[in-house]
Every structure is written in C-alpha cells, then in structure tokens.
Amino acid sequence: xxRILTYREALREGLDEELARDPNVVLMGEEVAQYNGxxxxxxxxxxxxxxxxxxxxxISEAGFIGMGIGASMLGVxxxxxxMFWSFHSVAFDQLVNNAACVRYMxxxxxxxxxxxxxxxxxxxxxxxxxxxxxxxxxxxxPGLKVxxxxxxxxxxxxxxxxxxxxxxxxxxxxxxxxxxxxxVPDPADGDHVVPLGVADLKREGTDISLIAHGRSVIHCLAAxxxxxxxxxxxxxxxxxxxxxxxxxxAILKTVRKTNRVVLVDESKGFGGVxxxxxxxIQEHAFDYLDAPxxxxxxxxxxxxxxxxxxxxxxxxxxxxxEKVLSLG
Amino acid sequence: MSTASLESPRLDxxxxxxxxxxxxxxxxxxxxxxxxxxxxxxAALKYYNAGKMGGFLHLYIGQEAVAVGTxxxxxxxxxVITAYRDHGHALAVGMNMNECMAEMYGKATGCSKGKGxxxxxxxxxxxxxxxxxxxxxxxxxxxxxxxxxxxxGRQGSCMCYLGDGAVNQGAFHxxxxxxxxxxxxxxxxxxxxxxxxxxxxxxxxxxxxxxxxRAEGYDIAWDVIDGSDLYEVRAKTHIxxxxxxxxxxxxxxxxxxxxYYGHSVADANAKKYRTPEEIENYKQNHDPITLFxxxxxxxxxxxxxxxxxxxxxxxxxxxxxCKFAEESPAPTIADIMTDVYWETDNNTEAxxxxxxxxxx
Numbered sequence: 001x002x003r004i005l006t007y008r009e010a011l012r013e014g015l016d017e018e019l020a021r022d023p024n025v026v027l028m029g030e031e032v033a034q035y036n037g038x039x040x041x042x043x044x045x046x047x048x049x050x051x052x053x054x055x056x057x058x059i060s061e062a063g064f065i066g067m068g069i070g071a072s073m074l075g076v077x078x079x080x081x082x083m084f085w086s087f088h089s090v091a092f093d094q095l096v097n098n099a100a101c102v103r104y105m106x107x108x109x110x111x112x113x114x115x116x117x118x119x120x121x122x123x124x125x126x127x128x129x130x131x132x133x134x135x136x137x138x139x140x141x142p143g144l145k146v147x148x149x150x151x152x153x154x155x156x157x158x159x160x161x162x163x164x165x166x167x168x169x170x171x172x173x174x175x176x177x178x179x180x181x182x183x184v185p186d187p188a189d190g191d192h193v194v195p196l197g198v199a200d201l202k203r204e205g206t207d208i209s210l211i212a213h214g215r216s217v218i219h220c221l222a223a224x225x226x227x228x229x230x231x232x233x234x235x236x237x238x239x240x241x242x243x244x245x246x247x248x249x250a251i252l253k254t255v256r257k258t259n260r261v262v263l264v265d266e267s268k269g270f271g272g273v274x275x276x277x278x279x280x281i282q283e284h285a286f287d288y289l290d291a292p293x294x295x296x297x298x299x300x301x302x303x304x305x306x307x308x309x310x311x312x313x314x315x316x317x318x319x320x321x322e323k324v325l326s327l328g
Numbered sequence: 329m330s331t332a333s334l335e336s337p338r339l340d341x342x343x344x345x346x347x348x349x350x351x352x353x354x355x356x357x358x359x360x361x362x363x364x365x366x367x368x369x370x371a372a373l374k375y376y377n378a379g380k381m382g383g384f385l386h387l388y389i390g391q392e393a394v395a396v397g398t399x400x401x402x403x404x405x406x407x408v409i410t411a412y413r414d415h416g417h418a419l420a421v422g423m424n425m426n427e428c429m430a431e432m433y434g435k436a437t438g439c440s441k442g443k444g445x446x447x448x449x450x451x452x453x454x455x456x457x458x459x460x461x462x463x464x465x466x467x468x469x470x471x472x473x474x475x476x477x478x479x480x481g482r483q484g485s486c487m488c489y490l491g492d493g494a495v496n497q498g499a500f501h502x503x504x505x506x507x508x509x510x511x512x513x514x515x516x517x518x519x520x521x522x523x524x525x526x527x528x529x530x531x532x533x534x535x536x537x538x539x540x541x542r543a544e545g546y547d548i549a550w551d552v553i554d555g556s557d558l559y560e561v562r563a564k565t566h567i568x569x570x571x572x573x574x575x576x577x578x579x580x581x582x583x584x585x586x587x588y589y590g591h592s593v594a595d596a597n598a599k600k601y602r603t604p605e606e607i608e609n610y611k612q613n614h615d616p617i618t619l620f621x622x623x624x625x626x627x628x629x630x631x632x633x634x635x636x637x638x639x640x641x642x643x644x645x646x647x648x649x650c651k652f653a654e655e656s657p658a659p660t661i662a663d664i665m666t667d668v669y670w671e672t673d674n675n676t677e678a679x680x681x682x683x684x685x686x687x688x
Contacts (some may be wrong), residue, residue, distance in 0.1 A: 024479075024480075052479070053609055055510075057506070058502075058505060058509065060502035060505060060506060060508065062468060062498060062502050063468050063471070063499060063502025063505065063506050064468075064502075064506060065468070066465075066467070066468020066469055066471065066472060066499060067468050067469075067471045067472040067503070067506060068472060068642065069468070069469055069472055070469035070470060070471060070473045070474075070475070070476065070486075071472040071473070071475050071476035071479060072472070072476075073452070073457060073469070073472070073473065073476075074407075074472075074473055074476035074477065074480065075476070075480070076475075076476045076479050076480065091501070093462055094468060095463050097461075097462055097465055098460075098465060098468075098469060102458070103441055103667055103668065103669070103670065104390055104443055104444075104667050104668055105443060105444040105448040105450070105458070105459070106440050106443075106444060106448070106450035106458065106459075106667075107438070107439065107441035107442075107443050107444065108441070108453070109439075109450050109451070109452050109453075109667065110450060110452055110457065110458075110671055111670040112354070113670075120597035142668050142685070143391040143668050144668065145669075151586070158538070161461070161678075163670065165678060166670040166671055166674075166676075167671055169668045169671050186434050195678060195681050196678060196681060196682060197678070197681035197682020197683070197684075198681050198682065212424070213501070225562075242682055244682075244684070245681060245682025245683055245684045246682050246683045247681075247682045247683075248683045253650065262345035270541070274651020276686070283688065
C-alpha cells in the first residue's frame with residue numbers, strides 16, 4: 001500500500017523515521033525548530049523531538065555547518081538545513097575543505113557522516129543570489145556525494161539513505177517540488193530507502209532518451225507526453241536521482257537503446273552535471289549515437305528576477321520539445 | 329572577567345593548586361616534551377632546507393609552552409584541534425616523532441599516509457583532530473567537537489587553537505556567538521605570536537585592550553596568559569577547562585608567545601618585518617624552555633647535567649625520526665585513490681552502486 005504525500009511530507013517522514021531510528025541524528029539549521037522550517041519541511045518535528053534533536057541556529061552558515069562537521073567526526077549524525085543551497089557560498093570553506101577533505105588529509109582516520117540539505121533551484125523570482133543550482137559544483141569535489149530527488153518517494157528514500165551513509169551527502173531539494181504530490185510506500189510495508197548511485201527509469205520509450213535530475217525530470221515527463229501525443233515520438237526519461245555516485249550503467253543502457261539523447265539540466269551549460277554525463281556518453285557509447293548529444297540547460301546568465309521571463313531562462317517542457325524536434 | 333594584561337605585575341603561578349600537584353617526574357616530563365618539540369622541528373628545518381620535504385614548514389619554535397602547558401591538563405574527554413602550525417600540539421598529545429616526520433617527508437608511514445603533509449597531522453585516537461590549513465577554518469570544527477561531547481552526554485571540552493591572524497576571520501566570530509548562545513564547552517586558545525604572517529598585530533587588528541577582550545562582546549569569559557611561563561599557562565588554562573567541563577561554558581584565552589622563525593620557512597621577509605633585537609630579546613629573556621629549565625634547576629628537580637641529557641635524547645630521537653622517514657616507502661599511485669570515501673574504503677554494499685570516481 002502506498003499513500004499520496006507531498007514531497008515536503010515525504011522528506012519530513014524520512015527525517016522523522018531516522019530521528020527515531022538513531023539517537024545520534026540531530027537536525028540543525030535556521031528556523032528548523034520553533035518556526036517549523038522556512039519551507040515547513042521540519043514542521044512538527046521540534047514539538048515531537050524537543051530542543052536536543054531539533055536545533056535552531058543563528059544565521060551563521062559557516063559557523064553552524066562547521067559545527068556540524070566537527071560533531072560528525074565524533075559520531076554525531078547531523079542533518080544540516082541550508083534555508084537555500086544558494087547560501088553555500090558563505091560556508092564554502094567548511095563545505096569543501098573540511099567536509100570533503102578531512103578524511104583524505106587524515107589518511108582515512110577521520111570521517112564525516114553528515115547530511116547537508118535544502119532547496120537548490122531557480123524559478124521562484126528571487127534573483128541571482130537565491131537561485132543557484134550547485135549540484136554539479138559539489139559533485140566536482142571528491143569526498144562529497146550529491147543527490148537530487150525529483151519525486152516524493154525518492155525524496156524520502158534518498159534522505160534516509162543519505163543519513164545512513166558514512167560520508168558527507170549533499171541533498172538538493174526544490175522549493176517548487178515541495179508541494180508536489182506522489183505515491184510513497186507505506187512504512188507498514190517496510191523501510192523505504194532509495195540507495196545512492198541508482199538512477200530510475202521514470203518513463204520507457206524507444207526513440208530518444210531524456211536524461212535529467214531534480215525538477216527537470218518533471219519537465220521531461222511533460223515534454224515526453226507532448227512529443228508522444230503531438231509528434232508520435234516515444235521518449236524514455238531517465239532520472240539520475242544521484243549525481244555522485246552516478247549510475248553510469250543506466251545512462252549507457254538507455255542511450256544504447258534509443259541512440260539519441262537530450263540532457264536536461266537546471267545548471268548552466270559550462271561544466272555542470274550534463275557536461276559530465278555528455279562526456280561519459282561519448283566515451284562509452286559513441287558508436288551507438290545516431291545524432292549529437294544535445295542539452296537543455298539554464299540560459300547562461302545569472303538568474304533573472306522578472307516573473308515574466310524567468311521560466312524561459314530555465315529548462316521547461318516547451319524548450320525540451322523544441323530541442324528534441326530539432327534533432328530531426 | 330580578567331582585567332590583567334601582560335604589563336601587570338608578575339605572579340608566581342608555581343603555587344597554583346594545579347601546579348602544586350605536579351610531581352618532580354611530571355615536571356621533568358613537561359620539560360622533556362617542550363625540548364622534544366624543539367629538537368623535532370630543528371631537525372625538520374634541517375632536512376626541509378636540504379630538500380627532503382615539499383610544501384610549507386610552519387615552525388612552532390618559541391611557542392612550545394603553549395601546546396605543552398595546555399595539553400598537559402587534558403582529561404579523556406577533552407579534545408584538541410589547531411591550525412597549520414601543528415607539530416607541537418601533535419607531539420604534546422602523544423603522537424610519535426616517526427609518524428610526524430614521515431608525514432612531512434611525504435611517506436606512506438606518515439600519520440596521514442603522506443596525504444596531509446606538515447599542516448595536516450591527525451590522531452583521533454588521541455582526541456587530536458588536526459592540523460587545518462585554512463586560517464580560522466578549524467574554529468567551527470572545534471565548536472562542533474565540544475558540542476558533540478555535550479550531545480553525547482559527556483563532561484568534556486575542546487581546546488581549539490588559532491593564531492592572532494585568525495581572529496579576524498568571520499568563521500571565528502560566528503563560532504564565538506554560537507559557543508555562547510548554546511553553552512558549548514569550547515576553549516579558544518589564541519596563540520598570539522604578534523604577527524599574522526608579515527603583518528604585525530597593530531596593523532591587522534582593531535581592538536580594545538587585547539584580542540581576547542573581544543570575547544566580552546559575546547558575553548564570553550576571557551583571560552590573557554604569558555606564554556613563556558609554563559606554570560602560568562597551566563594555571564589559567566585549568567580554570568577555562570573547568571569552566572567548560574563543569575559549567576559547559578566557553579572561554580577565550582590569549583596566550584602571548586613568539587615564533588623565532590618566519591610565518592613559514594618560505595617566508596622570505598621574516599627578518600625584515602621584525603628587528604634582530606626583537607628576536608634576540610625573546611630568545612634571551614622569554615624563551616619558554618630556557619625559563620622552565622632554569623626554574624626546575626632552581627627547584628632542584630633538574631640539574632644542568634640531567635637537563636642536557638634530556639636535550640641530547642630529544643636530539644637523538646629527532647635524528648632517528650629523520651632516518652626512519654628517509655628509509656620509509658613513498659605512497660603508491662594506487663594510494664591516491666583511497667581514503668576519499670568511507671564507504672568505498674570499507675567496500676560496503678553502498679559503495680558498489682554507481683560510479684564514485686571519474687578517472688578516464
């Protein structure tokens with residue numbers, strides 16, 4: 001049996017279950033406790049778990065993120081909320097020097113079982129400073145793991161896997177998905193954990209592969225529907241779910257099946273997740289390609305504010321349809 | 329709250345209870361630790377200049393009483409974390425010269441298997457958490473170690489060391505605010521050697537009275553300590569540690585000290601921004617090892633001969649550690665790819681899913 005939950009509720013259920021499972025799990029961040037979370041992901045958890053397990057921090061990302069990293073080295077399992085992943089920039093030293101490198105620099109003597117989570121997306125008309133999409137950025141640092149769930153079920157399953165992982169895992173959520181609903185397995189039917197490093201085929205198809213993660217997966221599914229109904233093109237939609245570790249086999253499998261691929265990625269074109277995926281496809285499936293690898297990425301400028309036009313800067317179903325049709 | 333300054337009349341801290349309880353053997357041991365740090369670093373300098381090591385070499389020579397005095401007060405739940413001038417703390421927590429010297433030589437027998445280098449020594453089994461290269465970057469980690477002890481229900485603390493140059497980093501101020509706000513048992517130890525690299529304290533920091541006094545703005549207790557007097561370091565740090573363990577309250581200590589060498593050995597201007605007279609004055613009048621040696625001889629704990637013997641033993645131990653490092657194997661190319669992820673190192677089920685590494 002499964003239930004219909006919002007992405008937000010699914011995340012909360014995952015956090016709640018892990019708080020119950022392991023007394024060393026502690027949630028920290030700005031407004032996560034008494035305010036019930038800036039985006040209400042942690043609503044009710046402070047009331048249920050109290051001051052020790054759900055901790056409001058001051059607006060000091062470098063301070064509290066670093067504090068979580070230090071505590072994780074001692075065996076505490078902190079889950080740190082960044083109100084926006086965009087605020088990574090003021091905690092960058094902690095995120096990439098301390099969390100990512102402390103294991104390596106200590107020759108494996110330290111480890112850092114910490115989760116950093118929060119929304120990382122454009123599309124909410126909040127301007128460039130609040131619209132960064134850094135999954136490709138952090139995936140570029142060995143020592144870190146990055147996941148980006150697109151559905152409520154994956155959000156719950158991945159947050160639980162992230163908390164249980166013994167390495168730092170950065171979970172990229174999306175404010176525009178928090179209210180989205182979907183089926184989530186009932187806890188009575190067993191522990192719902194989605195392992196890192198496993199992509200998910202969200203739609204089967206035969207003519208072209210759309211490969212995406214996060215909210216772009218939802219756009220791909222909408223575009224696939226249009227392409228099927230209006231143009232008779234059968235799209236396969238692969239949701240990466242996990243950026244690092246990356247399910248390379250699933251990527252190559254769908255490319256070898258359809259021989260055409262459009263990568264959809266809310267990052268900018270330079271570098272980013274789709275640039276890495278494109279490289280892997282050309283290296284390992286070059287002979288299977290019947291057309292160049294194409295991408296739909298966010299237009300290459302800082303995020304524009306204007307509500308009239310921001311959606312056109314981002315990947316959207318119309319841009320995906322046009323890109324697929326351009327392949328001829 | 330202290331109103332003391334270094335110009336205050338000198339007190340004799342030998343009669344502090346925490347020092348009165350020191351046996352003669354323990355005093356000799358503290359002397360030996362300071363001498364070992366100095367001899368270790370003098371050997372490191374010799375072979376650094378001979379091209380045996382890469383990177384930077386930030387020497388602690390002149391500051392030994394800070395690490396030895398503070399760390400001598402540790403209990404089993406007290407942690408230590410510091411910045412890149414980390415050799416003294418490493419030896420003081422009980423790491424051996426061989427693993428430390430081999431790390432600087434970049435050898436597989438080093439404490440971090442040759443992956444960290446001079447700035448990144450670690451010994452979690454001795455509650456020693458590095459060794460951190462970015463100025464001030466360790467200050468939130470020290471906060472977290474102390475928070476972790478408290479979260480896990482133990483009466484512990486963390487002594488987090490930083491230089492006088494680090495006090496102007498934002499992360500440190502964020503940490504002070506959180507430490508006071510959450511009652512975290514952290515002791516921030518500012519090792520004030522007067523220079524943030526080549527910039528003197530007066531040219532780098534704005535402050536009233538002294539650097540530690542900034543703690544007042546965060547409602548944190550603070551004190552200043554003469555770092556050339558091991559007894560004073562112990563007496564005043566003990567109070568801070570007790571405040572941490574028993575009241576779960578933070579403290580900021582500012583310990584005045586002096587480094588005889590440059591910011592690093594590569595600091596080409598080390599003799600330009602300081603006068604030869606200034607350096608000589610410290611060596612003659614404020615050297616922590618000379619002063620403690622003189623003190624212990626006056627107390628009848630040491631003789632000139634026994635002190636010299638300790639000095640020679642330390643020099644021999646340091647020389648042996650260089651030989652050990654020289655003869656140790658370098659890491660292999662395959663070693664580059666280990667110690668990145670816990671899960672892959674431990675070959676777990678999770679590590680078998682997805683691609684973790686992206687080497688073409």
